[in-house]
Amino acid sequence: MKQSSYKGKSPLPDFVIDAACAGNAEAVERVLQHYDGYINKLCTRTLYDGSGQPHICIDKYMKRRLQIKLIHSIVSPIGD
16 A cells, blocks of 8 residues: 655554554654644744845744644643
């Protein structure tokens, strides 16, 4: 059976997901690293300086909020 991938990135192994759901801090960190690029993309903002020049940056506040929501959804029991 062919392993699926998205843009060359293989999915997380089941044992990592199971360990993260059980509360293993290293597994949770691995899940966060796996989704870091996607979270960065969601948090990318274009800001303009005084002369109107655009600057692309990552909203660190929003990134942290999304990471916390991901952690909460991983370690919370289903139906919570």
